[in-house]
Amino acid sequence: MSISVASSNAKQSTALFELEEAIDRTLLNVKECKTNRETAIKEIEKQECEVRKMIFETRKKVNLHLNKLEKKLLNELRSSSRTWKSKHMEIIQWLESTEEMIAKLSEQTLHMKQLSSDIQVFLGTRQVHQVITSKMESIKREIGDAKDYEMKLCINSMIKQLPNELETLGEIKVTDCNAKLDFRDPKIGQAQTRIISDTKLQVIKTFQTCRRSGPCGISSCVILPNGHLLTSQYTWDICLVEHSDTGEYIRDVPIPVFKKPYDIAVIDRNRIAVTYGEPEFLEIMNLKTCKIERRVELKDYCWGVCHENGRLYVRSGNSTMQVINLSGGKRKTFQIESNDVRDITTSRDRLYYTDNEKVYCCRLNGDKLWQFPLEGRSIEDLCSIAVDIDNNVYVLCDESNNLTYIHHNGRDSRLLLTEYDGLLEPHSLYYDREKNTMRICNRHGLVWLYNVV
Structure with missing residues (x-):
């Protein structure tokens, strides 16, 4: 058979049609694979945003919890400070009252010394001495019972260990699996x-x-x-x-x-x-x-x-x-x-x-x-x-x-x-x-x- 006879109607032949089909399928396979990988990139970007959001949310939760603990501890500190300062203020107020009374006794003694007779001074001295002796005993008792307070902070052991023990906030884990890419052979496609x-x-x-x-x-x-x-x-x-x-x-x-x-x-x-x-x-x-x-x-x-x-x-x-x-x-x-x-x-x-x-x-x-x-x-x-x-x-x-x-x-x-x-x-x-x-x-x-x- 001559080539001219064999090539007659070649433009409408099944071979040419199948060749076009094979080319089209191959191009489409490449485009679909490319689109698939572009979609995979977008999926990675989406996952990155989701993980980033989770990190921020975790940090936010930790910060909120630490803020609550800090607020609670500061409230406790203020309460303790008020309590123990009030103890000191009670003693100060009592001492100020005692100081005022002793100052009056001092004035009375000086007045008695200048204006009173010896008998009056004798009797007055005895009386004032009893008062001052009693007050001195009271001061000794009050001072003896007085306490000094020292406030310190005992940090929670878990918080202390946090900088040393907690090296990461989390771990980025990546799993892989075979990509769902289907490159169909044109001949196989035709056979099927x-x-x-x-x-x-x-x-x-x-x-x-x-x-x-x-x-x-x-x-x-x-x-x-x-x-x-x-x-x-x-x-x-x-x-x-x-x-x-x-x-x-x-x-x-x-x-x-x-x-x-x-x-x-x-x-x-x-x-x-x-x-x-x-x-x-x-x-x-x-x-x-x-x-x-x-x-x-x-x-x-x-x-x-x-x-x-x-x-x-x-x-x-x-x-x-x-x-x-x-x-x-x-x-x-x-x-x-x-x-x-x-x-x-x-x-x-x-x-x-x-x-x-x-x-x-x-x-x-x-x-x-x-x-x-x-x-x-x-x-x-x-x-x-x-x-x-x-x-x-x-x-x-x-x-x-x-x-x-x-x-x-x-x-x-x-x-x-x-x-x-x-x-x-x-x-x-x-x-x-x-x-x-x-x-x-x-x-x-x-x-x-x-x-x-």
């Missing part, structure tokens, strides 16, 4: 890619999320980082609804603006992005506080939204995809193949979107990769789209009541579910890539949970 004819869905369970009769108007569903299911109801209930992974109702998440929520994208553990259809903006909401952190004006209807690597991809405008950098960079736009797109999703370096006729796959800058026709669809079909870890695509159509599986090459497909499998009025689809499970919600709030095998 699900074979389209073998792919099956196993029902794990079904549960009801709607708490009223009639359609709930569920337009979107996502899995939160805690494993809970969050649905948007495109109705005037004006709320998102959270359920556990087993179907138990958790709470309503109120929408601060009086608008019907259309689509949801999970940004991180606490934040989501919400679109409202005809209102020309999307909002970033904090799920913990239920408050809007940021509103992004788009100047056109805003339907499907998804998040990938710090960017929001939003279907807004005439055949236009808008790219919003959450870190505040310049907003970008690129043209897409259809103006009737309602649902979009991303997978690493690719963007997928669908109207009621085709499924489209392009790079995150808009460069077209492939498109796949959806045959036999109603013009009224509204389709939801999801992608697994191998870039295989799942398309759910509500009027046709079916789920189509499209191989990542964009050429092969098969029906996975139809109305004969009980699929009625399905409207929203979510693929959990970590657990390899799928959730389908219909208009009436019924949720099917499938295991993809």
Whole structure:
């Protein structure tokens, strides 16, 4: 076979497609590993802040305790000082009184000596002598009982030992474990890619999320980082609804603006992005506080939204995809193949979107990769789209009541579910890539949970 024959249609060959897949996977592996290590650095910085805070808190507690001990000891010192000073003051006051009395006796004796007769002096001397003798005995007794006090401090032995025994306030301990870095070999990845004819869905369970009769108007569903299911109801209930992974109702998440929520994208553990259809903006909401952190004006209807690597991809405008950098960079736009797109999703370096006729796959800058026709669809079909870890695509159509599986090459497909499998009025689809499970919600709030095998 000549090289010209062998190389015919090389640009559309499987070998070239697989080469592109291998290059893309390798680049993504490198980016994911880099992101993982950057996240590890941020985690170390977070841990450093937490340990620093613990050190400060420990020092604060020690200082507070020492302050209490110091205050208690100073109060005891003041009390002891007052007590023993009062003892001395009592003696001083008694001596001052005695001194005053003796001074008067001295004056009386001098007066008697100068003015009295010998008989009077004789008798007076005897009397004063008795008084002074008695007072001298009293002074001797008082002075003999007097005490001197010496206050000293006996430091607690533990405090004394503290400077010598306590060499550190604590110890920084570091444990290590193998990093959860998964560098998947492109060939291994291809070998493990699900074979389209073998792919099956196993029902794990079904549960009801709607708490009223009639359609709930569920337009979107996502899995939160805690494993809970969050649905948007495109109705005037004006709320998102959270359920556990087993179907138990958790709470309503109120929408601060009086608008019907259309689509949801999970940004991180606490934040989501919400679109409202005809209102020309999307909002970033904090799920913990239920408050809007940021509103992004788009100047056109805003339907499907998804998040990938710090960017929001939003279907807004005439055949236009808008790219919003959450870190505040310049907003970008690129043209897409259809103006009737309602649902979009991303997978690493690719963007997928669908109207009621085709499924489209392009790079995150808009460069077209492939498109796949959806045959036999109603013009009224509204389709939801999801992608697994191998870039295989799942398309759910509500009027046709079916789920189509499209191989990542964009050429092969098969029906996975139809109305004969009980699929009625399905409207929203979510693929959990970590657990390899799928959730389908219909208009009436019924949720099917499938295991993809």
